[in-house]
Amino acid sequence: MKIGFIGLGIMGRPMALNLLKGGHQVTVWARRAESMQPLLDAGATGAASPAEVACGQELVISMVADAPDVAEVMRGVASAGMPGLVAVDMSTIAPAAARRIGEDLAAAGVDFIDAPVSGGEVGAIAGTLSIMAGGSVAGFSRAQPAFECMGKNIVHVGASGAGQVTKAANQIVTGMGVLAVAEAMAFASKNGVDRSKVREALLGGFAYSKILENHGQRMLDRNFKPGFKSWMHEKDLNIVMQTAHELGLCLPGSAATAQMFNAMVGSGYGEEDSIAVLKLLESLSGQQ
């Protein structure tokens, strides 16, 4: 398939590489020209703008930072005048913003799919991302061959915005999950109990989770390298809290968690993994 790809950062680069490996013809664009080089070396074609990326493609995929960036590149895609094109955004943005972009693109005859991912850089490299999609069934089906090169658990959740709602729900669970595991760790050691033994014991019971297993281990190793940067988790939780504000939705746990992530950014842990919330808890409890 002829696929345009916009945004070649930590996530976008390996995702685009996996499309090439899958035998697709890929045309790329990134704001910083040097980000394009690894893709060009691997056989992709370079383009000069989002509009040029869209020209002659069956599918365009974007993986950028935030809603204004998605809106901007998608305006470029729409300006290419390719009715029937399917445009897929795999960034994490607010559901309301995704719906708005979808409406704007529909006016240009472009079918927009919101398809954020979970699984981090590791999942992007391995091609094992979870992909949660919202939008038309027809558009989703057209994008399916591309999704299969990038991910494993691919679910069409519902109408436009439903993918982003799912991602926000994912960030609620993972955000509170990381904080819960970190609090349990701090609780164990402040009580003079070996945290690694506590983790091991909990893994066999109802507290078992992937986060306890993976993030818990990294907390024990004090390996704070990202992974998933805490400023990005903070950004995602802000999407959750803004949506809750707009809808009149009471989310006390998410609100408390969002403030811990806010404090992490303020304490200079923004570029570290989310599990650095453990360091914040330790300093609040005199466990330095």
Add this chain to the structure above:
Amino acid sequence: MKVGFIGLGVMGRPMALHLQAAGHELHAWARRPQSFAGLPAIVHATPAELGAACEVVFTVITSSADVEGVALGEQGLIHGMAAGSVLVDCSTIASDVARRIAGRLAEKGIHMLDAPVSGGVQGAIDATLAIMAGGDAAVLERVRPLLDCLGKRIVHVGPNGAGQVAKACNQMIMVAAIQAVAEAMRLAQASGVDCAKVKQALSGGSAASKVLDVMGQRMVERNFSAGIEARLHHKDFGLVLEAARKSAVPVPLTASVAQQLNALMAMGMGRDDTASLLRVLEPEPEPRPH
């Protein structure tokens, strides 16, 4: 002095009348003409037209976007106000928006003060508002005689935006205190103790506060008709949390209170008084349909 007024709601109307009572020539513009009913003012067709006719213009409107539209929009004040004239914005909006508007007006030599108020409808009627001003100190001195018609405590907090920062701090403290009083009243009520007596007892001690006095009394009387509508506090908390996020300052209590306000909105009490935070804590008589 020729004074313009935009925003004749529950707060703006008594404020405009005070200025007129002090002998100033009152000019007005409103989106809905019925807002002028019973208000003897010179009515203008657009903010720009009003701006051209006045030396000082007051705005008391709801959202950042509304203030921006009235000030900088196609028919906005910026297209009418003369160099040297002053816009006094008494609305509660984001401090960065206030700074942006002031910057644009300054390009045309128009002064602006962000001058949000605290004290509610009663304070507006009694002309006892607290006014927290951001902007040039000399400009504040120029309009101080007008502000003296509206309030008792007028403080120059700092440059443009500083007034809105002070107002955000005011809302954080006040609404958190309302939540604290609501929780205390709910505990007393659930323990079978007379809320009125509890409030009376607390008023003499370390927990005494204006919020306990005024909002506690509303809760005791179960008088939830709005002084200030809770939806406005809900709006303000959105601004505060956004500002805290931008500065990477953790505000755990504010975030928690914001969730109670979200619940209040979902329960359909947005147009009632914020004392309704008590009702958010009370058990429902029967399950609510989804």
